Amino acid sequence: MNLQLAPLAADVPWPPSVGEFFPPGIGGSVWVTKFSVMVWIAVAVIIVFFLVTQRNPKIVPTKAQWLGESVYGFVRNGITKEVIGHEGIRFAPYLTTLFVFISFVNLFAIIPGFQISPSSHIAFPAVLALLSFFLYWYQGAKKHGFGNYIKTSILLPAPWWVQPILLPIELAQILLIRPVTLAVRLFANLFAGHLILLVFTLGGFVLLGTGNIGLAAVGLISWGMAVVMTLFEAGVALLQAYVFVLLSASYIQSSLADEH
Amino acid sequence: MAGENSTPKRPQSGADMGWTALGYLLAGIGVWGLIGWLVDRWLDVPMHFGVLVGMLIGMAGAVYLIVKRMGT
Numbered sequence: 373m374n375l376q377l378a379p380l381a382a383d384v385p386w387p388p389s390v391g392e393f394f395p396p397g398i399g400g401s402v403w404v405t406k407f408s409v410m411v412w413i414a415v416a417v418i419i420v421f422f423l424v425t426q427r428n429p430k431i432v433p434t435k436a437q438w439l440g441e442s443v444y445g446f447v448r449n450g451i452t453k454e455v456i457g458h459e460g461i462r463f464a465p466y467l468t469t470l471f472v473f474i475s476f477v478n479l480f481a482i483i484p485g486f487q488i489s490p491s492s493h494i495a496f497p498a499v500l501a502l503l504s505f506f507l508y509w510y511q512g513a514k515k516h517g518f519g520n521y522i523k524t525s526i527l528l529p530a531p532w533w534v535q536p537i538l539l540p541i542e543l544a545q546i547l548l549i550r551p552v553t554l555a556v557r558l559f560a561n562l563f564a565g566h567l568i569l570l571v572f573t574l575g576g577f578v579l580l581g582t583g584n585i586g587l588a589a590v591g592l593i594s595w596g597m598a599v600v601m602t603l604f605e606a607g608v609a610l611l612q613a614y615v616f617v618l619l620s621a622s623y624i625q626s627s628l629a630d631e632h
Numbered sequence: 633m634a635g636e637n638s639t640p641k642r643p644q645s646g647a648d649m650g651w652t653a654l655g656y657l658l659a660g661i662g663v664w665g666l667i668g669w670l671v672d673r674w675l676d677v678p679m680h681f682g683v684l685v686g687m688l689i690g691m692a693g694a695v696y697l698i699v700k701r702m703g704t
Contacts, residue, residue, distance in 0.1 A: 455648070528700055537693040540667070544659040553655060615647065622648050 386578050388570040393493055393563065407490040414476045418469075447471050447617065455621040456628065463624055466507070471617045474500065474558070478609030481566055482602050489609070492562035494555065501555035504620040512627030525626070550623055554616065561612050565605045572598035649702055656694040656701075664690025 395406040425440025433441060448464040451471075456463060474491070481489035490496045512521040526542045527535070572594050579591030668686020671677065 528697070530696075530700065534693075534696065537664075537689060538697055540663045541656065541660045541690065541693050541697060544663045545655055549655045549659045549662075553651070553658075615651075618648060619651060622652075 386574055388567060388574060392488070392566070392570065395488075406486075406488070407493055407496070410480050410486060410490050411477065411496070414473060414480070418472050418476060421472075443472060444468050451614075451618055451621050455618065456625045459628065460621070460625065463507075463621070467617050467621055470500065470504075470620065471613055474613035474616055475610055478558075478562060478613055479606070481562055481569075481609060482605050487569070488566055489562045491558055491612075492566050494559045497555040497558040500558070500616070501551045504554060504623065505551040507620075508623040508627040511624055515628055521627070550619075554619060558612050558616055561608055565601075565608055568601050569598060569605065572601055652702065653698050656697050657691065660690035660692075660694030660697070661687050662690070664693065 398404045398406070398409065422440055425436045429437055444464070447468040448461065452460045452464045452467055477490050477496070479489070480486045481492070509521075512525065515521070516524055525546055526539060528538055528542075530538060576591045576594040576598065579587045579594060582588065582591075664686040665683055666686070668682035668684070668689075669680075670682075671686070672680060672682035675682075
Protein backbone atom coordinates (compact mmCIF):
# COMPACT_ATOMS: atom_id res chain seq x y z
CA MET A 373 0.00 0.00 0.00
CA ASN A 374 1.33 3.37 -0.91
CA LEU A 375 0.61 5.73 1.96
CA GLN A 376 1.14 9.44 1.57
CA LEU A 377 2.94 10.25 4.78
CA ALA A 378 2.51 13.71 6.26
CA PRO A 379 5.56 15.38 7.89
CA LEU A 380 4.33 14.13 11.27
CA ALA A 381 5.01 10.53 10.33
CA ALA A 382 7.86 11.12 7.90
CA ASP A 383 10.66 10.37 10.35
CA VAL A 384 8.93 7.55 12.18
CA PRO A 385 10.93 4.36 11.62
CA TRP A 386 8.21 2.24 10.08
CA PRO A 387 7.83 -0.70 10.15
CA PRO A 388 9.65 -1.50 13.42
CA SER A 389 12.38 -4.07 12.88
CA VAL A 390 14.67 -6.33 14.84
CA GLY A 391 17.29 -3.59 14.54
CA GLU A 392 15.50 -1.95 17.47
CA PHE A 393 16.99 -4.58 19.74
CA PHE A 394 20.57 -3.91 18.73
CA PRO A 395 21.23 -0.35 19.83
CA PRO A 396 24.48 1.22 18.67
CA GLY A 397 27.42 1.51 21.04
CA ILE A 398 27.77 4.64 23.10
CA GLY A 399 30.79 6.89 22.50
CA GLY A 400 32.22 4.77 19.68
CA SER A 401 32.50 1.72 21.91
CA VAL A 402 31.16 -1.65 20.80
CA TRP A 403 30.81 -2.89 24.35
CA VAL A 404 28.86 -0.15 26.04
CA THR A 405 25.31 0.19 24.74
CA LYS A 406 22.03 1.53 26.08
CA PHE A 407 21.47 -1.91 27.56
CA SER A 408 24.69 -2.02 29.57
CA VAL A 409 24.00 1.43 30.96
CA MET A 410 20.52 0.29 32.02
CA VAL A 411 21.96 -2.77 33.75
CA TRP A 412 24.45 -0.57 35.62
CA ILE A 413 21.64 1.73 36.69
CA ALA A 414 19.60 -1.23 37.88
CA VAL A 415 22.52 -2.66 39.86
CA ALA A 416 23.31 0.71 41.43
CA VAL A 417 19.70 1.42 42.36
CA ILE A 418 19.24 -2.03 43.88
CA ILE A 419 22.43 -1.76 45.94
CA VAL A 420 21.45 1.68 47.20
CA PHE A 421 17.89 0.53 47.90
CA PHE A 422 18.93 -2.35 50.11
CA LEU A 423 21.71 -0.37 51.78
CA VAL A 424 19.33 2.42 52.68
CA THR A 425 16.49 0.20 53.81
CA GLN A 426 18.61 -2.26 55.82
CA ARG A 427 21.42 -0.01 57.03
CA ASN A 428 20.00 0.64 60.45
CA PRO A 429 17.41 -2.04 61.21
CA LYS A 430 15.08 -1.39 64.11
CA ILE A 431 12.74 -3.68 65.99
CA VAL A 432 9.85 -1.52 64.94
CA PRO A 433 10.65 -1.06 61.26
CA THR A 434 10.62 2.31 59.61
CA LYS A 435 8.72 2.66 56.34
CA ALA A 436 11.84 2.19 54.23
CA GLN A 437 12.93 -0.82 56.25
CA TRP A 438 9.48 -2.32 55.93
CA LEU A 439 9.65 -1.95 52.15
CA GLY A 440 13.00 -3.70 51.90
CA GLU A 441 11.97 -6.42 54.31
CA SER A 442 8.72 -7.14 52.60
CA VAL A 443 10.47 -7.67 49.26
CA TYR A 444 12.92 -10.07 50.88
CA GLY A 445 10.18 -11.66 52.96
CA PHE A 446 8.07 -12.25 49.88
CA VAL A 447 10.80 -14.22 48.11
CA ARG A 448 12.00 -15.91 51.28
CA ASN A 449 8.61 -17.09 52.51
CA GLY A 450 6.52 -16.98 49.38
CA ILE A 451 8.90 -18.72 47.01
CA THR A 452 11.93 -20.21 48.74
CA LYS A 453 10.25 -21.78 51.76
CA GLU A 454 7.26 -22.79 49.72
CA VAL A 455 9.24 -24.53 46.99
CA ILE A 456 12.50 -25.72 48.58
CA GLY A 457 11.52 -25.95 52.24
CA HIS A 458 13.49 -25.06 55.35
CA GLU A 459 16.74 -26.27 53.90
CA GLY A 460 16.32 -23.72 51.13
CA ILE A 461 16.50 -20.56 53.22
CA ARG A 462 20.18 -20.23 52.35
CA PHE A 463 19.15 -19.66 48.72
CA ALA A 464 16.79 -16.84 49.65
CA PRO A 465 19.41 -14.07 49.19
CA TYR A 466 20.31 -15.32 45.71
CA LEU A 467 16.67 -15.69 44.68
CA THR A 468 15.74 -12.29 46.09
CA THR A 469 18.55 -10.62 44.20
CA LEU A 470 17.47 -12.43 41.08
CA PHE A 471 13.86 -11.37 41.57
CA VAL A 472 14.60 -7.73 42.27
CA PHE A 473 17.12 -7.47 39.44
CA ILE A 474 14.91 -9.11 36.82
CA SER A 475 11.86 -7.09 37.88
CA PHE A 476 13.80 -3.86 37.67
CA VAL A 477 15.43 -4.66 34.37
CA ASN A 478 12.06 -5.77 32.95
CA LEU A 479 10.38 -2.59 34.07
CA PHE A 480 12.78 -0.57 31.93
CA ALA A 481 10.48 -1.67 29.10
CA ILE A 482 7.87 0.83 30.25
CA ILE A 483 9.90 3.50 32.05
CA PRO A 484 9.70 6.63 29.89
CA GLY A 485 13.06 7.54 28.40
CA PHE A 486 14.29 3.97 28.33
CA GLN A 487 11.30 2.07 27.01
CA ILE A 488 13.19 -1.05 26.12
CA SER A 489 14.34 -3.74 28.48
CA PRO A 490 17.76 -5.40 28.41
CA SER A 491 15.82 -8.63 28.91
CA SER A 492 14.57 -8.31 25.35
CA HIS A 493 18.13 -9.05 24.21
CA ILE A 494 18.77 -12.79 24.53
CA ALA A 495 22.25 -12.31 26.04
CA PHE A 496 20.97 -10.98 29.36
CA PRO A 497 18.40 -13.69 30.13
CA ALA A 498 20.88 -16.29 28.90
CA VAL A 499 23.49 -15.24 31.46
CA LEU A 500 20.89 -15.23 34.24
CA ALA A 501 19.67 -18.68 33.21
CA LEU A 502 23.27 -19.98 33.18
CA LEU A 503 23.72 -18.71 36.73
CA SER A 504 20.72 -20.74 37.91
CA PHE A 505 21.83 -23.67 35.78
CA PHE A 506 25.29 -23.84 37.38
CA LEU A 507 23.79 -23.30 40.80
CA TYR A 508 21.48 -26.29 40.66
CA TRP A 509 24.13 -28.53 39.12
CA TYR A 510 26.64 -27.46 41.73
CA GLN A 511 24.19 -27.97 44.60
CA GLY A 512 23.15 -31.36 43.28
CA ALA A 513 26.74 -32.47 42.80
CA LYS A 514 27.72 -31.17 46.23
CA LYS A 515 24.93 -32.94 48.00
CA HIS A 516 24.92 -36.29 46.23
CA GLY A 517 28.33 -36.43 44.58
CA PHE A 518 28.54 -35.83 40.86
CA GLY A 519 27.95 -39.36 39.56
CA ASN A 520 25.30 -40.04 42.13
CA TYR A 521 23.53 -36.79 41.32
CA ILE A 522 23.32 -37.69 37.65
CA LYS A 523 22.07 -41.12 38.61
CA THR A 524 19.37 -39.90 40.97
CA SER A 525 18.18 -37.16 38.68
CA ILE A 526 18.11 -39.28 35.54
CA LEU A 527 17.24 -42.82 36.53
CA LEU A 528 13.67 -43.58 37.38
CA PRO A 529 12.08 -46.54 39.06
CA ALA A 530 10.83 -47.98 35.80
CA PRO A 531 11.09 -51.30 33.96
CA TRP A 532 14.52 -51.73 32.40
CA TRP A 533 13.23 -51.73 28.85
CA VAL A 534 11.66 -48.28 29.31
CA GLN A 535 14.92 -46.75 30.58
CA PRO A 536 16.55 -46.31 27.15
CA ILE A 537 13.53 -44.31 26.01
CA LEU A 538 13.47 -42.13 29.12
CA LEU A 539 17.23 -41.56 29.48
CA PRO A 540 17.67 -39.18 26.53
CA ILE A 541 14.56 -37.27 27.56
CA GLU A 542 15.78 -36.74 31.12
CA LEU A 543 19.26 -35.83 29.94
CA ALA A 544 17.92 -33.27 27.48
CA GLN A 545 15.63 -31.98 30.19
CA ILE A 546 18.32 -31.15 32.74
CA LEU A 547 21.07 -30.24 30.28
CA LEU A 548 19.24 -28.29 27.64
CA ILE A 549 15.52 -27.71 28.05
CA ARG A 550 15.63 -26.22 31.54
CA PRO A 551 18.21 -23.46 30.99
CA VAL A 552 17.03 -22.75 27.46
CA THR A 553 13.36 -22.41 28.38
CA LEU A 554 14.32 -20.31 31.39
CA ALA A 555 16.18 -17.85 29.17
CA VAL A 556 13.85 -17.94 26.19
CA ARG A 557 10.67 -17.46 28.22
CA LEU A 558 11.97 -14.24 29.74
CA PHE A 559 13.51 -13.02 26.50
CA ALA A 560 10.52 -13.78 24.29
CA ASN A 561 8.01 -12.14 26.61
CA LEU A 562 9.97 -8.91 26.77
CA PHE A 563 10.84 -9.00 23.07
CA ALA A 564 7.22 -9.46 22.04
CA GLY A 565 6.07 -6.86 24.56
CA HIS A 566 8.41 -4.25 23.14
CA LEU A 567 7.34 -5.02 19.57
CA ILE A 568 3.67 -4.72 20.50
CA LEU A 569 4.25 -1.33 22.10
CA LEU A 570 6.23 -0.20 19.05
CA VAL A 571 3.56 -1.32 16.63
CA PHE A 572 0.74 0.43 18.47
CA THR A 573 2.65 3.65 19.17
CA LEU A 574 4.40 4.09 15.82
CA GLY A 575 1.37 2.72 14.01
CA GLY A 576 -0.67 5.51 15.60
CA PHE A 577 1.74 8.08 14.17
CA VAL A 578 1.62 6.53 10.72
CA LEU A 579 -2.18 6.31 10.70
CA LEU A 580 -2.55 9.92 11.86
CA GLY A 581 -0.05 10.96 9.22
CA THR A 582 -2.15 9.57 6.39
CA GLY A 583 -4.46 12.59 6.57
CA ASN A 584 -7.50 10.36 6.13
CA ILE A 585 -10.06 11.09 8.86
CA GLY A 586 -11.11 7.45 9.23
CA LEU A 587 -7.55 6.18 9.46
CA ALA A 588 -6.67 8.97 11.90
CA ALA A 589 -9.47 7.79 14.18
CA VAL A 590 -8.02 4.29 14.06
CA GLY A 591 -4.66 5.86 14.91
CA LEU A 592 -6.15 7.31 18.08
CA ILE A 593 -7.54 3.90 19.01
CA SER A 594 -4.08 2.51 18.38
CA TRP A 595 -2.61 4.95 20.88
CA GLY A 596 -5.27 3.99 23.38
CA MET A 597 -4.19 0.38 22.89
CA ALA A 598 -0.58 1.45 23.46
CA VAL A 599 -1.59 2.80 26.88
CA VAL A 600 -3.45 -0.40 27.73
CA MET A 601 -0.55 -2.56 26.56
CA THR A 602 1.87 -0.50 28.64
CA LEU A 603 -0.11 -1.37 31.76
CA PHE A 604 -0.23 -4.97 30.60
CA GLU A 605 3.55 -4.93 30.14
CA ALA A 606 4.00 -3.84 33.74
CA GLY A 607 2.15 -6.98 34.78
CA VAL A 608 4.17 -9.15 32.40
CA ALA A 609 7.45 -7.69 33.68
CA LEU A 610 6.72 -8.61 37.29
CA LEU A 611 5.11 -11.93 36.42
CA GLN A 612 8.09 -13.04 34.34
CA ALA A 613 10.51 -12.13 37.12
CA TYR A 614 8.36 -14.20 39.49
CA VAL A 615 8.19 -17.17 37.13
CA PHE A 616 11.96 -17.09 36.56
CA VAL A 617 12.66 -17.15 40.28
CA LEU A 618 9.98 -19.75 40.98
CA LEU A 619 11.41 -22.11 38.36
CA SER A 620 14.98 -21.53 39.55
CA ALA A 621 13.85 -22.46 43.04
CA SER A 622 12.05 -25.52 41.78
CA TYR A 623 15.15 -26.71 39.87
CA ILE A 624 17.30 -26.25 42.96
CA GLN A 625 14.72 -28.21 44.91
CA SER A 626 14.82 -31.08 42.45
CA SER A 627 18.62 -31.11 42.65
CA LEU A 628 18.50 -31.36 46.43
CA ALA A 629 15.71 -33.92 46.56
CA ASP A 630 16.83 -37.37 47.51
CA GLU A 631 14.89 -39.01 44.77
CA HIS A 632 12.05 -38.12 42.52
CA MET B 633 10.59 -44.63 48.12
CA ALA B 634 12.72 -45.56 51.13
CA GLY B 635 15.45 -42.96 50.66
CA GLU B 636 13.29 -39.99 51.55
CA ASN B 637 14.56 -38.50 54.77
CA SER B 638 15.92 -34.95 54.69
CA THR B 639 14.13 -33.37 51.74
CA PRO B 640 10.61 -34.67 51.47
CA LYS B 641 8.87 -34.53 48.14
CA ARG B 642 6.83 -31.35 48.25
CA PRO B 643 3.58 -30.71 46.51
CA GLN B 644 4.40 -28.55 43.53
CA SER B 645 2.46 -25.44 42.66
CA GLY B 646 0.21 -25.49 39.59
CA ALA B 647 2.31 -23.31 37.28
CA ASP B 648 5.41 -25.19 38.30
CA MET B 649 3.90 -28.54 37.35
CA GLY B 650 2.64 -27.12 34.10
CA TRP B 651 6.10 -25.94 33.07
CA THR B 652 7.64 -29.26 34.07
CA ALA B 653 5.10 -31.19 32.01
CA LEU B 654 5.63 -28.90 29.04
CA GLY B 655 9.38 -29.32 29.37
CA TYR B 656 9.09 -33.10 29.33
CA LEU B 657 6.88 -33.07 26.26
CA LEU B 658 9.23 -30.73 24.41
CA ALA B 659 12.27 -32.72 25.44
CA GLY B 660 10.68 -36.05 24.58
CA ILE B 661 9.39 -35.12 21.17
CA GLY B 662 12.48 -33.08 20.33
CA VAL B 663 15.10 -35.61 21.34
CA TRP B 664 13.39 -38.67 19.89
CA GLY B 665 12.40 -36.75 16.78
CA LEU B 666 16.07 -35.90 16.31
CA ILE B 667 17.11 -39.50 16.82
CA GLY B 668 14.45 -40.58 14.32
CA TRP B 669 15.70 -38.01 11.85
CA LEU B 670 19.26 -39.26 12.21
CA VAL B 671 18.06 -42.81 11.59
CA ASP B 672 16.25 -41.51 8.51
CA ARG B 673 19.45 -40.00 7.19
CA TRP B 674 21.47 -43.04 8.02
CA LEU B 675 19.22 -45.73 6.50
CA ASP B 676 17.55 -43.59 3.80
CA VAL B 677 14.10 -44.25 5.19
CA PRO B 678 11.44 -42.85 2.83
CA MET B 679 8.87 -40.19 3.81
CA HIS B 680 10.43 -39.18 7.13
CA PHE B 681 9.08 -42.30 8.69
CA GLY B 682 11.80 -42.32 11.33
CA VAL B 683 10.98 -38.81 12.50
CA LEU B 684 7.34 -39.79 12.83
CA VAL B 685 8.05 -42.91 14.84
CA GLY B 686 10.66 -41.06 16.89
CA MET B 687 8.28 -38.29 17.85
CA LEU B 688 5.60 -40.79 18.83
CA ILE B 689 8.07 -42.72 20.99
CA GLY B 690 9.24 -39.46 22.53
CA MET B 691 5.70 -38.37 23.27
CA ALA B 692 4.89 -41.70 24.87
CA GLY B 693 8.06 -41.52 26.94
CA ALA B 694 7.27 -37.99 28.04
CA VAL B 695 3.75 -38.90 29.07
CA TYR B 696 5.13 -41.88 30.97
CA LEU B 697 7.62 -39.61 32.77
CA ILE B 698 4.98 -37.03 33.61
CA VAL B 699 2.68 -39.66 35.06
CA LYS B 700 5.53 -41.26 37.02
CA ARG B 701 6.97 -38.01 38.33
CA MET B 702 3.89 -36.03 39.04
CA GLY B 703 1.08 -38.53 39.37
CA THR B 704 0.04 -39.16 42.95
